[in-house]
Amino acid sequence: MKIIICGAGQVGWHIARHLSNERNDVTVIDTNAELIRRATDALDVQGVTGFASHPDVLDRAGARDADLVIAATHSDEVNMVTCQVAHTVFQVSRKIARLRSSAYLDAIYSDLYRTDHLPIDVVISPEREVARAVLQRLSAPSTFDAETFLEGKLQLLGIALDEDCAALNTPLRQLDEMFPTLTAIVAGVRRNGKLFAPDPGDQLFAGDQIYVFTNAHDVGRTLEIFGKPTERQERIVIIGAGNVGLSVAQELERRPERIRTRLIERDRERAEEAADALDRTIVLHGDGLSSELLEEAGIPRADAVVAVTQDDKTNILACVRAKQAGAKLAIALVNDPTMMPLMSALDIDAFINPRATTVSTILRHVRHGRVRDIYSIGDAEAEAIEAQVLSTSPIAGRSVRDIEFPEGALLGAVQKGGKVLKPHGNLRLEEGDIIVIFAMAKDVPEVERLLQVSIDFF
Structure with a gap:
């Protein structure tokens, strides 16, 4: 897939990193030559210096055969004109624009972005995404991070452990024995500033920050077990x-x-x-x-x-x-x-x-088919990925214990039909199942390979 990313700031750089790691053909445009140099030195991308909205700059970036343009510069107007030029001059089929000003986002003006007017397929509003994230945090007040998956049926909770947490100094596998009906899985632990995916024999300690997957109906019980009773906010x-x-x-x-x-x-x-x-x-x-x-x-x-x-x-x-x-x-x-x-x-x-919320939202709209959702954790230290199992995937038709997940990846949940299941060794993944995986950043490419990420599926 050939993708042009306009804007090499923090958002553009991280989108380019994700998409280039998936073996897409990525070109980054920015007026700042130093930002372009940084991107081309650190990532497997091409760079073009210039105004993204100028037809000749888009032409040099390969817009004539591009599949997607992501306009994420600091200017709403440049992003809008870039999409217009990409559509009118180069017939790029898909355009995503980041727009900050609320004046462009009022629902009464939604017709503005129709193909025959201002052709933008997806409008991303950082402010709206941040507001959504704030409300998500408020819905789980005793957590430092929270996100939903599987259409709200699964939650990822970030919980800071205190001295009075009953789960301290207990191997994680033993927690499963102590609470056999609990759907919670500890997928990530940050200790002394370092995030890692724990093994079943690892213990939790006071001061740890953990990331836990749990079914939505089990959130209250999960928080209570990890020492965070739910309280009503008034x-x-x-x-x-x-x-x-x-x-x-x-x-x-x-x-x-x-x-x-x-x-x-x-x-x-x-x-x-x-x-x-x-x-x-x-x-x-x-x-x-x-x-x-x-x-x-x-x-x-x-x-x-x-x-x-x-x-x-x-x-x-x-x-x-x-x-x-x-x-x-x-x-x-x-x-x-x-x-x-x-x-x-x-x-x-x-x-x-x-930045993290905007990157996650843009990637959610870029990926098709097998990857349905993605959430960036911390400072792009890890990702939570929701994906559908394809018939061609190496994991289809295999039991969980027989799948060689990378060391920094954990399977957090499996949805079969409409039911969300806690993964166990004998659970067999089938075509059409939806899975949620926690993966450290270095292991994301390998996880994507297991999901059969290929240009053929875009």
Whole structure:
């Protein structure tokens, strides 16, 4: 498959890494020659320096025989024009564009992206994806990470283990014996800053951060076993009334359970706009780092505080101050991946990385057939992959114990028909089954090979 990626920033670079590892023919375009050099040196990709929206630049990148264009530059307008040129001049069949401005995303203007108007097949909104991720975290408040698979039937939970966790110092295989009906599988463990896929004989220790697959109906029991009892959230404070903060507040208002939400915004005009757009949410104008304002917002009694301003440091400091004031849960929006290791030390319960959520969403739309979903874990340290078993796959017709999964990969769940099963050695994978795999980044290419990833299937 020939793919052109426009934009060699963090999002474009990671998409190029994933797709080039799958033996696709990838070309990256950017105006910054240094970013192009970095991509071509580190990845198996070609590079073109120039404006992605210029026909001659797209031509040099091979648009005449491209199967897909992904427009992920920092400019919405460049991304839109790039898709238009790719369609009109080069007849590229599939176009994906990242659009940030909410002005382009209103549902009443959805006809804008029709083929006979502005031909974009998939529009990705980082702000909407981040808002979805925040709401996902709020649905599992005692976790630092959360994602759903198999149409909501399976959840991946990130859980930080404390001293009072009953599962400590116990081999993982023994947990299966202690809780035989529990569907949970520990797929990943981060210890002393290093993430790894555990063996059945490995034990868990206080301070570990674990990634657990569990059936949706078993979430409460899973959290309780790992020392995280579920609590109902009634009071939530949001800091930042940008597109993300406003979207989260609007969704909380739509929920049937009554949630007392307060929204803090520093910019007066933006605060007034948010107040007009919301019905039950109390909007406060002021600095989210102000102790007096946080007190007025009810932070000491808050079940959760969500800091989603455009400044990483503000988000981090606001969460630290909120936790010190008594907030039970703190979620921070953090763009800089180098700051993520600080989250635990600062007592911040969860972080949202826009780059990771955007990359996951774009890859979800790129892959066809056998790979149905993908979630990037940590700083692209690992992936959770949902895929369908094909008749040509090396794993079809074989029992789990007979499949040579790479060392850093674990099978988390198998869906047969509409039923989600916990994997065991005798379970046989058949054509049409849907599986979810946790894989360390270095083992993803081998996992893709087991799924029979080939250009023939695109």
